Amino acid sequence: MPSSISPEALEALDLDPAFALHRGGKLEVRSTVPVRDADDLALAYTPGVARVCSAIADEPELAKDYTWISNVVAVVSDGTAVLGLGDIGPAAAMPVMEGKALLFKQFAGVDAVPICLDCTDVDALVETVVRLAPSFGGINLEDISAPRCFEIESRLRELLDIPVFHDDQHGTAIVTLAALKNAARLTGRSLGELRVVVAGAGASGIAVSRILLNAGIGDIAVADSKGLIHEGRDGLNPVKEALARDSNRAGLRGSTEQALAGADVFVGLSGSTVSEAAIASMASGSIVFALSNPTPEVRPDIARKYAHVVATGRSDFPNQINNVLAFPGVFRGALDVRATTITENMKVAAAEALAGVVGDDLSADCVIPSPFDERVAPAVIAAVSAQARADGVARL
Numbered sequence: 001m002p003s004s005i006s007p008e009a010l011e012a013l014d015l016d017p018a019f020a021l022h023r024g025g026k027l028e029v030r031s032t033v034p035v036r037d038a039d040d041l042a043l044a045y046t047p048g049v050a051r052v053c054s055a056i057a058d059e060p061e062l063a064k065d066y067t068w069i070s071n072v073v074a075v076v077s078d079g080t081a082v083l084g085l086g087d088i089g090p091a092a093a094m095p096v097m098e099g100k101a102l103l104f105k106q107f108a109g110v111d112a113v114p115i116c117l118d119c120t121d122v123d124a125l126v127e128t129v130v131r132l133a134p135s136f137g138g139i140n141l142e143d144i145s146a147p148r149c150f151e152i153e154s155r156l157r158e159l160l161d162i163p164v165f166h167d168d169q170h171g172t173a174i175v176t177l178a179a180l181k182n183a184a185r186l187t188g189r190s191l192g193e194l195r196v197v198v199a200g201a202g203a204s205g206i207a208v209s210r211i212l213l214n215a216g217i218g219d220i221a222v223a224d225s226k227g228l229i230h231e232g233r234d235g236l237n238p239v240k241e242a243l244a245r246d247s248n249r250a251g252l253r254g255s256t257e258q259a260l261a262g263a264d265v266f267v268g269l270s271g272s273t274v275s276e277a278a279i280a281s282m283a284s285g286s287i288v289f290a291l292s293n294p295t296p297e298v299r300p301d302i303a304r305k306y307a308h309v310v311a312t313g314r315s316d317f318p319n320q321i322n323n324v325l326a327f328p329g330v331f332r333g334a335l336d337v338r339a340t341t342i343t344e345n346m347k348v349a350a351a352e353a354l355a356g357v358v359g360d361d362l363s364a365d366c367v368i369p370s371p372f373d374e375r376v377a378p379a380v381i382a383a384v385s386a387q388a389r390a391d392g393v394a395r396l
Contacts, residue, residue: 200270333384
């Protein structure tokens with residue numbers, strides 16, 4: 001079918017630098033070996049390739065040595081929760097998945113293939129990824145709506161013996177934990193002394209809450225669109241029911257803003273807004289991570305009137321909580337030792353490595369390093385690889 005978009009309309013779009021950059025896509029495939037003559041061709045393809053295929057048929061693990069599998073990740077989405085745009089479908093999700101693949105290569109030398117699936121049924125999506133998995137060394141799930149994303153990741157982790165990682169959950173959690181460790185250090189407190197309020201119980205909100213609980217946070221209360229999650233609240237799905245059992249030990253009820261009175265930390269992952277009065281009601285030396293994009297829950301200039309440390313998800317303010325600080329190094333570290341999974345300890349190790357990069361540069365405007373700090377990826381890679389070995393999930 002001919003395109004309904006005129007050449008003039010395309011030219012107009014290309015005046016926007018974002019469209020101009022994306023024209024033709026952001027990725028290409030390049031060969032890693034030369035094919036200069038018949039001898040090269042005979043080795044790269046038939047008949048030489050048959051010897052390699054036969055060896056792999058006899059010993060499948062050789063595929064990790066004699067194909068690209070050990071260095072390639074599938075970036076998989078169904079387009080149901082893309083950035084702040086929501087359910088825009090697989091075709092519209094492709095620019096984001098291409099961008100993710102670009103960042104894998106740029107920051108950790110990992111090859112990645114964007115795969116946008118035209119299915120949203122959990123069973124169909126899991127089955128499709130399982131069938132694709134022999135071509136990849138890892139699976140990065142991306143922009144899949146909650147609560148489906150929890151079941152999809154859990155089932156894939158059970159079915160596959162390669163790393164499966166939902167970046168919206170765990171990438172955000174790793175970077176948030178790293179930044180909070182440094183913010184706590186800056187304000188002279190341990191994680192165990194902090195009371196946290198999280199606004200948002202989607203993929204990232206649940207994962208951030210879980211990693212903070214595992215790291216020994218003092219207490220944490222999580223709110224969704226209906227208010228604070230607590231035991232006995234009606235209408236909770238199984239994921240929220242489990243979180244209710246493990247969090248909110250103070251038994252708080254009501255809204256996010258009510259819970260912020262006297263709280264040490266606010267983490268926003270909801271797309272909602274929080275009033276200036278609520279931020280002002282927090283404890284002295286408070287920490288505000290207003291991470292919703294593109295509009296933080298509270299404007300950074302307002303939060304800074306009351307909070308000692310302010311972070312956002314944006315690049316135009318200090319302390320950007322950016323997943324790119326985590327996922328390239330996490331996968332590189334896992335792939336380097338051919339890990340069968342990514343454990344909770346590996347995620348915490350990645351967070352500790354990230355926090356450590358800041359070192360003596362720690363300040364209110366620097367609790368997390370820049371994505372362009374060349375120390376970031378090596379630190380995360382080394383920590384994740386070492387922890388994979390310690391956890392017994394490494395095959396190298």
